[in-house]
Amino acid sequence: MDKRLCGNIMLLITAIIWGTAFVAQSEGMNYVEPFTYNAMRSFLGGMVLIPVIFVFSKIDKKSDKYFEKEKNTNLKYTVAGGVVCGVVMFAASSFQQFGISMTSAGKAGFITALYIIIVPLIELVIYRRSSVMVWICVSIASAGFWLLCIKDGFSVGKGDLLVLCCAFFFAGHIMIIDYFCSKDCNGMLMSCIQFFTAGILMSVFMFIFEKPDIVSIYNAGFTILYAGIMSSGAAYTLQILGQKRTDPVSATLIMSLESVFAALSGWLILNEHLSAREITGCALVFAAVIIIQMRQTLSEYFKKHKKKNEDKI
Numbered sequence: 001m002d003k004r005l006c007g008n009i010m011l012l013i014t015a016i017i018w019g020t021a022f023v024a025q026s027e028g029m030n031y032v033e034p035f036t037y038n039a040m041r042s043f044l045g046g047m048v049l050i051p052v053i054f055v056f057s058k059i060d061k062k063s064d065k066y067f068e069k070e071k072n073t074n075l076k077y078t079v080a081g082g083v084v085c086g087v088v089m090f091a092a093s094s095f096q097q098f099g100i101s102m103t104s105a106g107k108a109g110f111i112t113a114l115y116i117i118i119v120p121l122i123e124l125v126i127y128r129r130s131s132v133m134v135w136i137c138v139s140i141a142s143a144g145f146w147l148l149c150i151k152d153g154f155s156v157g158k159g160d161l162l163v164l165c166c167a168f169f170f171a172g173h174i175m176i177i178d179y180f181c182s183k184d185c186n187g188m189l190m191s192c193i194q195f196f197t198a199g200i201l202m203s204v205f206m207f208i209f210e211k212p213d214i215v216s217i218y219n220a221g222f223t224i225l226y227a228g229i230m231s232s233g234a235a236y237t238l239q240i241l242g243q244k245r246t247d248p249v250s251a252t253l254i255m256s257l258e259s260v261f262a263a264l265s266g267w268l269i270l271n272e273h274l275s276a277r278e279i280t281g282c283a284l285v286f287a288a289v290i291i292i293q294m295r296q297t298l299s300e301y302f303k304k305h306k307k308k309n310e311d312k313i
Helices: 003-028 034-057 067-068 075-102 104-111 117-123 132-149 158-182 189-209 214-219 221-243 249-253 256-271 276-313
Strands: none
Touching: 003 075, 003 104, 003 221, 003 249, 003 256, 034 075, 034 189, 034 214, 034 221, 075 104, 075 158, 075 189, 075 214, 104 132, 104 158, 104 256, 117 132, 117 249, 132 189, 132 249, 132 276, 158 221, 158 249, 189 221, 189 249, 214 221, 256 276
């Protein structure tokens, strides 16, 4: 399997898990407060990864070319990356969880995915050019978000603004992961460290601002288990491993599909309804991701075809 394709599949699975997790996060707010919810899911995500890291450390990675870069890792950058990512994740998750308590799961998913626009802007600021086609796709996706989120009179709800703040932090999270992945860090270990870092910070704020109790946490248990094991432990690890195999802008476009899956799961499970305008917005975001992936696939095909012809000559 092609390296980029392998990474893209990992990121697509990540988007599916994150999208459906918005339903769990929304339901969890019926039982516990935001910092309590995020502390529990973060620690759970970190604990789930400990046995996974142990198993992978025992595997002979010489037989798996897709995990070849995991052999020679830089422990210094792995730890530093985990801590920095954990701090940023703490901020992003906090804004997101508070925002979800004030808006729908489907809408929160689409607003969170505004990092699709923010990441190319960050790349532009640090002098890393994005192609014209990428900007066209970003523009299409932006139009989709406009149709979904902007109300009559250009008003935006308080919950929407909080989730918008989280989108900026998640954009930074993507760029930070891209930086540390270039330093040959261990993706799984870095992911584990980020969860415990975020969990510790969440716990501090939980005990300062909230009054957690065992009964409420137990009642929210299923939603915490799904968000902790799947959304945190599995999806964030797949994000790091997937980003090591593709560029950050492409990764952003694929992961933004979480917004589509959030809207669909909110509709199917929570009976949240989307208007014709909002459905059109979903379709535009989905179209942007498909177009950019087709462009990359065709570009790589023609490059390989051209190289074969040159070799024959």
